[in-house]
Amino acid sequence: MSVPAADDIEAFRRLVLERSGLTLSADKDYLLRTRLEPIVRHETFTDLAALLRQVRIAPASPLAQRCVDAMATHESFFFRDITPFDQLRDVLLPELSKTRAHTRTLRIxxxxxxxxxxxxxxxxLLNEQPGLFGGWNLRILATDFSEPILSRARSALYSDFEARRGLSPERQARWLSPESGAFRVVPEVRSMVQFRQHNLLEGAAMLGRFDLILCRNVLIYFDATTKARTLESIATVLEPDGALILGSAETVVGLDGSFEPRAGLRGVFQVRSA
Ligand SMILES: C[S@@+](CC[C@H](N)C(=O)[O-])C[C@H]1O[C@@H](n2cnc3c(N)ncnc32)[C@H](O)[C@@H]1O
Incomplete structure (x- = not known):
């Protein structure tokens, strides 16, 4: 088994940064190995060195894209970090139910x-608020740059462990139905979400405009310049009285002038008024 050439590793690091914005620092070599080993085995390369050499030769190939996708962390669970969802239920959604009453439309x-x-x-959460949004046009656009993970998301099928992670027994019983040893999200919920492949590095103008944007647990993987560029493009598609929700370890402070924190709420930002 040969050791990957330093040039091939460096070329792969640049490719990942260019395609996804994800920064693979030198101390993340273990990540490279653990994430790419399954591809080495599946594609019957002799070792990681051979795979990285091939990716460098053909960076535009589907194989190279699979390797880039494999470097992303896809960790997620229902009602993650609960506070944003509590703030939505208690403050942001009641507010929007008033400010959008004339169109009865909400875009997230x-x-x-x-x-x-x-x-x-x-x-x-929206379905649990019939008093606020009964009869409204509620649309949720969900995007990710990784096609394999989107295809999992579209299937709406979760293992027993995933189903229990973040969902109370009441929510589980109401919004998931058992299916061949796993659980599928019920059609009533599924039909509100439209999935689409989208890379945050490519701007957001093509997606339309939104009243609420959740961009959580992805900026942490970007360098400061990519974070700032991403926030700038998000600001162009968020309504002036809308809200941006980031992950608990993320902030706009010191990055980009487009947003300011929303007073009294955690992890919620609004477009800075001129
Ligand atoms: C840790 S998950 C976060 C999921 C969810 N937002 C949450 O907080 O539970 C990060 C996701 O960001 C996606 N991602 C990474 N770089 C991206 C990019 N440049 N454009 C779009 N999605 C990207 C990954 O594919 C991954 O699914």
Whole structure:
């Protein structure tokens, strides 16, 4: 088994950064190995060195894209970090039910949605507010740059462990139905979410405009320049009185002038008024 050439590793690092914005620092070599080993075995390469050499020779190939996808962390679960969902239920959604009463339409974007638990949690929450949104046009767009993870999200099928992670027994019983040893999100919730492949590095103008944007647990993997560029493009598609929700370890402070924190709420930001 040969050791991967330093040049091939460096070329792969650049490719990952260019395609996804994800920064693979030198101390993440173990990640490279654990994430790419399954591809080495599946594609019957002799070792990681041979795979990285091939990716460098053909960076535009589907194989190279699979390797880039494999470097992304897809960890997600229902109602993750609960506080954002509590704030939505108690403050943001009641507010929007008033400010959007004239159109009875709400557009939400779950950016970097991974395996779908985030947009489905939003759809469950909206369905739990019939008094606010009965008869409204509620649309959730869920995007991710990885086609394999989107295909999992579209299937809406979760293992017993995934189903229990974040969902109370009441929510589980109401919003999931058992199916061949796993659980599928019920059609009523599924039909509110539209999935689409989208790379955050490519701007957001093509997606339309939104009243609420959740972009959680992805900016942490980007360098400062990519974070700032991503926030700038998100600001162009968020309504002036809308809200951006970031992950618990993420902030706009010191990155981009487009947003300011929403007073009294955690992890919620609004477009900075001129
Ligand atoms: C850790 S998951 C976060 C999922 C969900 N937002 C949550 O908080 O539970 C990060 C997701 O970001 C996606 N991602 C990484 N780089 C991206 C990019 N440049 N554009 C769009 N999605 C990206 C990954 O594929 C992965 O599914």
């Amino acid at each position: 974007w779950s950016a970097a949605c991974s395996s779908g638990q985030e947009p489905y949690s939003l759809a469950m």
